[in-house]
Amino acid sequence: MGEDDxxxxxxxxxxxxxxxxxxxxxxxxxxxTENSAEVPWPRIFQPDSDPAISKTKRRDMVFQYVLKVMSDxxxxxxxxxxxxxxxxxxxPDFSNPGLSPQNSNPLQMKGVADxxxxxxxxxxxxxxxxxxCILVEDSSKDDYDIQGTLTIASQIKKT
Numbered sequence: 001m002g003e004d005d006x007x008x009x010x011x012x013x014x015x016x017x018x019x020x021x022x023x024x025x026x027x028x029x030x031x032x033t034e035n036s037a038e039v040p041w042p043r044i045f046q047p048d049s050d051p052a053i054s055k056t057k058r059r060d061m062v063f064q065y066v067l068k069v070m071s072d073x074x075x076x077x078x079x080x081x082x083x084x085x086x087x088x089x090x091x092p093d094f095s096n097p098g099l100s101p102q103n104s105n106p107l108q109m110k111g112v113a114d115x116x117x118x119x120x121x122x123x124x125x126x127x128x129x130x131x132x133c134i135l136v137e138d139s140s141k142d143d144y145d146i147q148g149t150l151t152i153a154s155q156i157k158k159t
Contacts (some may be wrong), residue, residue, distance in 0.1 A: 001109050008092035008106035009121060011146055015085045032065045086135055088123030088143035101150050116151045 001007065014020060022030070032039045044061060048054040090105070098104025101117035125141035128134065 003110040005109045006092075006094070006097050006106035007109060008094070009090060009119075009146075010092060011090040011121070011123065013087045015087055032061055034061065086126050086128055088126040088137055089135070090121045090123045090146065101152065112152055114153050116149055118147070119150050120145055120147045 032044060039061065044058065048057055092106040094106060097106045097108040099108055099111055101107055101112060101115075102119055105121065122145050123143045124137040124139050125143040126135050126137045129136055
């Protein structure tokens with residue numbers, strides 16, 4: 001990095017609950033099967049030439065699939081209402097860069113001495129609110145800490 005660069009740390013994510021677990025599951029566990037064979041989409045879409053039979057078969061296939069997925073992702077408990085949760089964010093404040101590797105985010109590289117520094121950042125509890133699910137943080141509740149070491153070493157050989 002050059003002396004005029006800023007080193008920034010940004011952390012965010014999601015705590016996966018049954019909905020996310022299902023979406024991240026291997027493909028074979030997310031497909032509709034019948035007698036251990038994958039049911040092709042045309043058969044799901046129009047399982048029988050008789051519309052009355054077709055509707056019943058489709059409903060039965062989908063019901064069995066949903067029941068299986070909801071049970072598989074929660075050790076036998078249904079996943080209704082147990083959705084994923086956002087994690088708090090750790091974001092740099094680019095309007096306030098600093099020179100302290102331990103406390104600044106972003107860190108202004110110009111003038112920072114070589115060394116190894118312990119760093120710790122705390123994210124505040126976050127949740128999605130409103131119809132648009134806007135992420136808001138509660139500054140009174142800690143969500144998680146991230147810790148590590150930062151080593152700064154000049155790559156330019158001094159003569």
